[in-house]
Amino acid sequence: MAENQPLRDALIGTRTQALAFEHLDMRRRLRLRAFVGLCMPLVFETLHAEVGLFALRRRGYAPVSFYLDFTAGEAALAPGSTLALDYAIRLARSAPEGAGASGAGRLMFVSQIDLRAAAPESDAGAQSDAGAERPTVPAGSARIVHVLTRPAARAGEHRVETVPEELRGLKEHRWEEPLPSLASLERAPDGYAPLEAGPWAESQDVWGLPNTDVNQHVNVKEYVMGAENQFTRLLHGAGLPVAGHRIARARLLLRKPFFAGQTYALRAALYRRNAHTRMHAGFYLLDAAQPAPRASSFVVCDGVLEGAARAGR
Numbered sequence: 001m002a003e004n005q006p007l008r009d010a011l012i013g014t015r016t017q018a019l020a021f022e023h024l025d026m027r028r029r030l031r032l033r034a035f036v037g038l039c040m041p042l043v044f045e046t047l048h049a050e051v052g053l054f055a056l057r058r059r060g061y062a063p064v065s066f067y068l069d070f071t072a073g074e075a076a077l078a079p080g081s082t083l084a085l086d087y088a089i090r091l092a093r094s095a096p097e098g099a100g101a102s103g104a105g106r107l108m109f110v111s112q113i114d115l116r117a118a119a120p121e122s123d124a125g126a127q128s129d130a131g132a133e134r135p136t137v138p139a140g141s142a143r144i145v146h147v148l149t150r151p152a153a154r155a156g157e158h159r160v161e162t163v164p165e166e167l168r169g170l171k172e173h174r175w176e177e178p179l180p181s182l183a184s185l186e187r188a189p190d191g192y193a194p195l196e197a198g199p200w201a202e203s204q205d206v207w208g209l210p211n212t213d214v215n216q217h218v219n220v221k222e223y224v225m226g227a228e229n230q231f232t233r234l235l236h237g238a239g240l241p242v243a244g245h246r247i248a249r250a251r252l253l254l255r256k257p258f259f260a261g262q263t264y265a266l267r268a269a270l271y272r273r274n275a276h277t278r279m280h281a282g283f284y285l286l287d288a289a290q291p292a293p294r295a296s297s298f299v300v301c302d303g304v305l306e307g308a309a310r311a312g313r
Helices: 034-051 053-058 220-237 307-311
Strands: 011-018 062-072 082-094 107-118 136-149 172-175 193-195 202-206 245-254 263-273 276-287 297-305
Touching (some): 034 062, 107 172
Parallel strands (some): 082 172
Antiparallel strands (some): 062 136, 082 107, 193 263
């Protein structure tokens, strides 16, 4: 960076693409699993273009997915219409962790992405905007936190506290809130009653090659899809209608990656407050058929029983 050149507050822009058939559910709302393919490439491609992520990787640095917060909008959307993603990616530093902690916190990329799309011409049969100029409606939002780390460094040297040269043109923001943790996400929600889901509350499975990506571990999308599917299983086990249930939000904490060939237990709990539902689900590594004491990944999903489903039918 040239001397006296002002720091960039954030990497800001808008990307557009067509809404694909696979992005939407039968009510033509964004599926939460679609956020991974829509938002994650945008973050990495922007970092590659704007701050030289390839050079960072060659020197042993990598942004690792840590926390995802996806919220789907309520509006029905049309396949083929234009989806706009307004993004802002900031370099941030967390506060030192632990009571009385001092020193530098973690360096992170914090991305905020707001999605909007053209309002469909009607609630039935609208397949594309055909270039028409129509107002946009909120389609959803995403907050994504990547922790900067040195994956191949020796034990105790993975953490990055000094800003690498490639990132010195970015303003460093202070992350004021506590970092997401198992303790905060596992806490039972206030005002929600626990529901019994029977045998659907826990299952065991194994990760295979199709669950992985080129980073050599299980892809983030697998956890989101697993959480969506598990939420449906719990609703079914609790005797609630699943076709009228909308999953509105998913928050995912990624502590440790899974790899092909590893077995895991998926443990989940279901809660309800009137028309609102919540699921807590943890992916636990299995060792000799015994789940690890702490979840490797943990998901909190919020849902809504809509229409006739609220009446209990």
